[in-house]
Amino acid sequence: MMPRWSAPPCRWQSRPEAARSAASSSTRTAAAKADSRSRRNTSEAFQQLCGRWGVVQSMGRVGSALDNAAAESFHSVLKVEYIHRHTFATRAEARLKTATWIADFYNTKRRHSAAGGKPPVEFERIIQEARARTDQEGRAA
Template identity: 35%
Template sequence: MIDKIEYLCMENQFIYGYRTITRLLKKSFDLVVNRKKVYRIMKEKGWLCRTRPKKTANLGKPYYVTENKLDRDFHTDKPMQKLVTDITYLYFGNCKLYLSSIMDLYNREIVAYTISDCEDTDFVLDTLNQLDLPQGALLHSDQGSVYTSKAYFQACTEKGITHSMSRKGTLADNACIEWFHSVLKSETFYLHKWRNLTKNSIKDIVQNYIIFYNEMRIQQRLNDQSPVQYRKLAA
């Protein structure tokens, strides 16, 4: 059994905790094991995953603010009906980059993203313009200055998007995308402790991880399917 646990940990780059590995033992090998035993083995072998909290920023004075229409209802039965977006900071090596992501709450898939060395309105508009959303789709963000800008408001209006915003200083209002950005860092940069990264290497790490997250990384809420697997099975 230990060899199977090691295989699953290595196969998934040591990103899963003992609960997920316990479920994978059953899914992959039809092996039912008490999760406490899996925890003990992973702890003894040094295979437990590690996490680190995400830093947040308080940006400038808002131009336009709307109410929280999402209201922490992160469930939807249809793709591209409810989406969430956020920016996170990539401070690694001697580099400073920003990642803007949009997640479809239907299957928690990252459907658009942009990596840039400049955090401005054009940066988030580039992410938004990757999508052709249905009229009335709900897009939720925080109250960062790029999302409360006139240009972003006009873009959402022209696309027929219903904009929703978190209450100020309330990270839980946008918990899903906050979680994704935290997991991305925990399972790449923090896990492997890379040093002396270049901008290109950071971009490669993020792009490769998003492919892995969308196509391979299982989630319990998706019946242990990846976001893409879940979407295809439901089609």
């Protein structure tokens, strides 16, 4: 039997030189300014990349419990209904089979309570048909 693939645990590594440099207050101030510039530059680069790919960023308020609820729900379902029930020999196999499960089952057959008990593909079709009817009625009027 092949071992189940799992991601290696994330570990924080302490760096003695970073601890020594953080000891003086002047270095801490300089580090905070550099970190602030770095975050701003990274954020700007990320925003540009999102714009290039046509991705709309969603920014909720700090502490909002609903900000990431849909994504967390999806990942929970993915783990419980698929990942934990299968064994993968490699990461590549895990990626391929997970993507196939999402495309062939999750989006086309699995019913979703948020979509009125319909699979996402069917729900999207219904929404598109309703929008088309509304557009036609708007043009006729």
